[in-house]
Amino acid sequence: MTYHRIWSTSPAITLAAAGLLVLGATAPAWATVHVKKSLTPTGKNPAAQGKVGLVVKPHSKGKLKVDADGDDVLETEMPPDTEDAGDIQCCVADNEEAECDETTPDECTAEGGVDMGAGSCLPNPCPSTSTDEIACCIPDDDENGAECETATADECAAEQGVNLGAVACDPNPCAPTPPPTPEIACCVPDDEGVECE
Incomplete structure (x- = not known):
């Protein structure tokens, strides 16, 4: 059984599962936070078993996943989500590596970048020049x-x-x-x- 709840512009998220405080996290006021609770029945008390994950939407700059004990399992920084539908993946040389920027085709050309087409910079689509x-x-x-x-x-x-x-x-x-x-x-x-x- 999976539950999805979405809170927008929430400064604090607290989730209680099976009567226990499992997770307490804060998010910036502008963040959209997605809380996902997955429960796996074990036969004794199905509602008390499982894992809880907290995902901050990609445009909110961070991602956090926690286990059933509330310990961090995965933390990463996410690039800001582009608001323009016409943006492309632009590979710009940065020292020995190519860096991906989501930008307009004109801005990409002005920066001397290579247009990799529409899409996200995660994972990095730019070939390594190392x-x-x-x-x-x-x-x-x-x-x-x-x-x-x-x-x-x-x-x-x-x-x-x-x-x-x-x-x-x-x-x-x-x-x-x-x-x-x-x-x-x-x-x-x-x-x-x-x-x-």
Whole structure:
């Protein structure tokens, strides 16, 4: 059973579950807060079991999730929600990384950004321009399969390798090349007996 309640412009949220004070949180007066209570029946007292989560809507700059004891499980900062329906995802170079800004196409062009189309900047749709080294699985003709080498993403692509990201090459994270499928004998009965190919 799931309950949804929405409070707008509420400075404080308190939720009591099964007669116990489970969660007390404050939110800015301008925030829209969504409280979700999920209960999982256990056989004894279904209403007393489950978990409680508090989610501050994305435009309110924060997100908090708590467990049944009221302890924080997940906390994150959310970017402000854009109010303009015509905004796009704009990737702007920022040091070695590309940063996503939700802005108008004209503002994106003026900042020298790349228009990634309509949508949210979460998760970040901008490709990394970092020169950091990654683990790269490079095809090899020997029987050991692909070899892992540290390289930049550009070097990995030039070698027709597979970018595994920022992981270590020891032990080798590259999947071994599967052996070729062996040929088998296929025996088919016919009028003259059994013929094998």
